[in-house]
Amino acid sequence: MEHKVIIEATGLSKCFGEREVLRAENITLCAGNIIGVMGPSGAGKSTLLRILSLLDPPTSGVLSFFGQPLPASPSERLVMRRRLTMVMQKPVLFDASVFDNIAFGLKARRLPAGEISRRVEESLEKIGLTAQRRQKAKTLSGGEAQRVALARAMVLEPEILFLDEPTANLDPANVELLEGLLRSLNRELGTTVVIVTHNLFQARRLAGDILFLCQGSLVEAGPTEEIFKRPLDLRTRAFVEGRMIY
Amino acid sequence: MLEAIANAVRLLATFDPELFRIIWLSLFVSGSAVVLAALCGVPLGTWLGLKPVPSVRAITIIIYTLMGLPPVVAGLVIYMLLSRRGMLGPLNLLFTVEAMIIVQTLLAIPIIVGLTAIAVRSKGREIRDTVLVLGADHRLLVWTLIREARYGILGAVITGFGRVIAEVGAVMMVGGNIEGHTRVLTTAIVLETRKGNFALAMALGIILLLLAFIINSGLYRLQAGGTDGT
Secondary structure, three states, rough: OOOOOEEEEEEEEEEOOEEEEEEEEEEEEEEEEEEEEEEEOOOHHHHHHHHHHOOOOOOEEEEEEEEEEEOOOOHHHHHHOOEEEEEEOOOOOOEEEHHHHHHHHHHHHHHOOHHHHHHOOOOOOOOOHHHHHHOOOOHHHHHHHHHHHHHHHHHOOOOOEEOOOOOOOOOOOHHHHHHHHHHHHHHHHHHHHEEEEEHHHHHHHOOOOOEEEEEEEEEEEEHHHHHHHHOHHHHHHHHHOOOOOO | OHHHHHHHHHHHHHHHHHHHHHHHHHHHHHHHHHHHHHHHHHHHHHHHHOOOOOHHHHHHHHHHHOOOOOOOHHHHHHHHHHHOOOOOOHHOOOOOOOHHHHHHHHHHHHHHHHHHHHHHHHHHHHHHHHHHHOOOOOOHHHHHHHOHHHHHHHHHHHHHHHHHHHHHHHHHHHHOOOHHHHHHHHHHHHHHOOOHHHHHHHHHHHHHHHHHHHHHHHHHHHHHHHOOOO
């Protein structure tokens, strides 16, 4: 099936002072895919994700989303930002109830109260936290908090969902639950999922395509099985064979 | 000391109208000043807390310096502005309650700005990122940051109130300690000490401390209510 390009980045770089932490000549992400971003620590994965999720501007390079260049006006950029969202490695929950945390983005979009309630209740059911809807979010366990953070993003039904190592601190049961939710989001709504992961098994389980970064450079990109079975670059090979320490 | 405490209780028990007028004026002046300072200081502190540190380094250093502004210096500046030949002389505000509120507001603003900026900055980046990726506009971002940092901001207001309720030099200069008009607890303590009425001065001191204790207890309960169990 032919997928249309949803994000295109050309000549992307990010510098902090004199230090260049990311360089990627060409990144093309297709709609409806699950894309794994892999690489050892310090490879620039989180930096790339922050740029693609419009949290940080690149130092140089051209970005386009949904076939359009990045708008200059804040209001148009807000419209574009609302088509994508992100889940951080360490979930940041607001000092409010579980329900209000999940409803946050829907309220920001000024949806009718009835629709907000319906969508939040559905999300609560999916993450198995219906009974905790009135509980203060900050009293949840790590796994529950990450589930709430994921529900808060998924309830927005984004076209692109970025995740920065969302399962890094979770037990296997929560990992399985989150992966299931991501798969169903991708399958049912066609959401493009871009997930940074250290976990080779997870990348292989989830992702259809892989971006491999090393020392701030995009080294290789391609279908997951190609990357794992026939990597073109020696660094990619070392990484997927577990010979590169990460 | 015991005599002072007994004096304080006796003063309160007699419902001396002058004493209660002084207490009321102290609370009115400091309360008004803190409210005004919070109205200016919280948005300014939030703005400062949201900016990257290098871009606001100079402003931050100035604010931190002004947090320790000696009250007599603030009093002198306001005195010069409000005196007959000063820029604001035609307003005839010198030796009025309004002048006392102005000078105390000036003292409280840097404290509230500085501590609010610290509270916002401590939560800033992670909350900012989360709020932005959830599709919030700038107004919702600022509102959420203030809400999330509210206990820190309340701490800033408590500290600002503590600073101005106990302050004497500035209100003395611009208020003049006029009996029945601009006399507050701190200036009354100075006056009674100068007159040699140490017991009465001490009693007034105890009343001032008691007031500060009651108000801060209330604010602390508000603050702790939000942070306990989270």
